[in-house]
Amino acid sequence: MKKNLKPGTLCVQGGWQPKNGEPRMLPIYQSTTFKYENSEQMAKLFDLEASGYFYTRLQNPTNDTVAEKICQLEGGVAAMLTASGQAASFFSIFNICSAGDHVVSSAALYGGTSNLFTVTLKKMGIDFTLVDPDLPAEELAKAFRDNTKAVFAETISNPSGVILDIEKFASLAHRHGVPLIVDNTFATPVNCRPFEFGADIVIHSTTKYMDGHAAAVGGCIVDSGNFDWMAHPEKFPGLCTPDDSYHGIVYAEKFGKGAYITKATAQLMRDLGSIQSPQNAFLLNLGLETLHLRMKKHCENAQAVAEYLEQNEHVAWVNYGGLKSSKYHALAQKYMPNGTCGVIAFGLKGDRETAIRFMDSLKLVSIVTHVADARSCVLHPASHTHRQLNDQQLREAGVSPDLIRFSVGIEELPDILADVEQAIQKAYC
Numbered sequence: 001m002k003k004n005l006k007p008g009t010l011c012v013q014g015g016w017q018p019k020n021g022e023p024r025m026l027p028i029y030q031s032t033t034f035k036y037e038n039s040e041q042m043a044k045l046f047d048l049e050a051s052g053y054f055y056t057r058l059q060n061p062t063n064d065t066v067a068e069k070i071c072q073l074e075g076g077v078a079a080m081l082t083a084s085g086q087a088a089s090f091f092s093i094f095n096i097c098s099a100g101d102h103v104v105s106s107a108a109l110y111g112g113t114s115n116l117f118t119v120t121l122k123k124m125g126i127d128f129t130l131v132d133p134d135l136p137a138e139e140l141a142k143a144f145r146d147n148t149k150a151v152f153a154e155t156i157s158n159p160s161g162v163i164l165d166i167e168k169f170a171s172l173a174h175r176h177g178v179p180l181i182v183d184n185t186f187a188t189p190v191n192c193r194p195f196e197f198g199a200d201i202v203i204h205s206t207t208k209y210m211d212g213h214a215a216a217v218g219g220c221i222v223d224s225g226n227f228d229w230m231a232h233p234e235k236f237p238g239l240c241t242p243d244d245s246y247h248g249i250v251y252a253e254k255f256g257k258g259a260y261i262t263k264a265t266a267q268l269m270r271d272l273g274s275i276q277s278p279q280n281a282f283l284l285n286l287g288l289e290t291l292h293l294r295m296k297k298h299c300e301n302a303q304a305v306a307e308y309l310e311q312n313e314h315v316a317w318v319n320y321g322g323l324k325s326s327k328y329h330a331l332a333q334k335y336m337p338n339g340t341c342g343v344i345a346f347g348l349k350g351d352r353e354t355a356i357r358f359m360d361s362l363k364l365v366s367i368v369t370h371v372a373d374a375r376s377c378v379l380h381p382a383s384h385t386h387r388q389l390n391d392q393q394l395r396e397a398g399v400s401p402d403l404i405r406f407s408v409g410i411e412e413l414p415d416i417l418a419d420v421e422q423a424i425q426k427a428y429c
């Protein structure tokens with residue numbers, strides 16, 4: 001593969017590189033296992049002495065090829081697919097944290113991530129401090145403890161649309177000797193490559209724009225290879241001390257820049273088994289082939305819808321990074337000059353019922369528990385994805401009770417605008 005190809009070219013041609021006479025399209029290796037000539041060859045795989053496939057719970061060639069495409073798009077050194085975005089978030093933390101550890105996370109989080117961190121991982125003994133990502137660095141620094149092992153945040157938060165100051169978070173993390181993990185689901189590497197601004201690990205829910213067609217749930221973890229684990233061996237014993245389950249290998253020594261992903265594959269996939277099915281990886285790859293085209297259209301449409309909403313008398317507020325009025329406009333310009341994403345957060349004047357009447361009146365735009373899809377869709381987080389949070393927790397997550405998450409699709413703009421217009425009218429009848 002030629003170096004320095006543009007992101008759009010990598011979307012189409014990254015990953016699968018057929019040799020002479022091989023299929024043009026990525027094959028689906030629909031096989032749980034792989035055959036070897038002798039026992040010795042298989043033994044070496046189990047010792048991580050040789051690389052190769054032996055069981056799809058750990059690795060599968062279709063998955064690895066698609067992970068490689070995402071890795072190229074993000075500009076990383078190693079990547080793996082997971083069964084879902086949730087599995088990617090979980091693995092990204094659990095690969096370097098265990099009971100007794102602590103993580104600093106932006107409070108502007110996807111509802112599922114917030115639950116994973118503050119309920120499920122807390123039960124496993126990992127503590128999270130959720131911080132307001134807009135606070136100055138000196139304030140954020142107060143959240144760190146001796147046992148802090150990572151910092152986590154979303155490039156563009158779901159659903160509130162908070163845009164992360166990646167450099168502020170990266171330098172803060174690095175000053176405390178820990179990596180910055182960024183959930184880049186909404187921006188996608190087409191619009192933002194967090195590694196260029198100091199992030200160390202990127203995760204994705206590939207279920208969203210990457211798949212783009214609401215066909216397959218999936219996740220991905222990409223490592224920049226930039227974080228020096230061995231500089232902080234006391235913080236990261238899992239990477240810097242021997243793993244008895246593989247004859248005492250030390251990941252950071254043996255695998256260098258591939259250590260983090262190798263460990264997540266060899267230990268977490270082995271024990272927790274959250275592999276993406278090769279069939280889903282194939283669908284994901286099809287989605288990726290048009291990601292650059294779709295993101296452009298999502299952003300164009302969303303910009304126009306956000307501008308329409310902003311001047312509508314019934315709209316109380318709109319948050320979209322592309323609007324000059326957004327408090328995140330400067331950050332959007334810096335980190336995502338070509339556009340942010342297709343998701344707009346806004347509130348209608350009135351009460352909860354007004355929001356519900358608006359959504360129920362939409363015809364083209366549908367109510368679904370999904371976002372970042374080719375088809376326009378809406379959701380009311382306070383009634384749906386974030387309904388486990390009380391009003392106080394909602395506000396801390398940047399989700400006001402009236403927030404409508406409008407995921408603008410790639411249909412023709414006049415049809416989307418007409419639907420929004422008639423639904424707003426009906427909401428006030």
Ligand SMILES: *Cc1c(COP(=O)(O)O)cnc(C)c1O
Pocket residue numbers: 084085086087089110112113154157158183185186204205206207208217218219
């Ligand atoms: C949807 C989503 C997730 C979770 O991904 P799943 O694929 O649904 O498990 C994580 N982060 C963000 C930003 C999301 O939008």
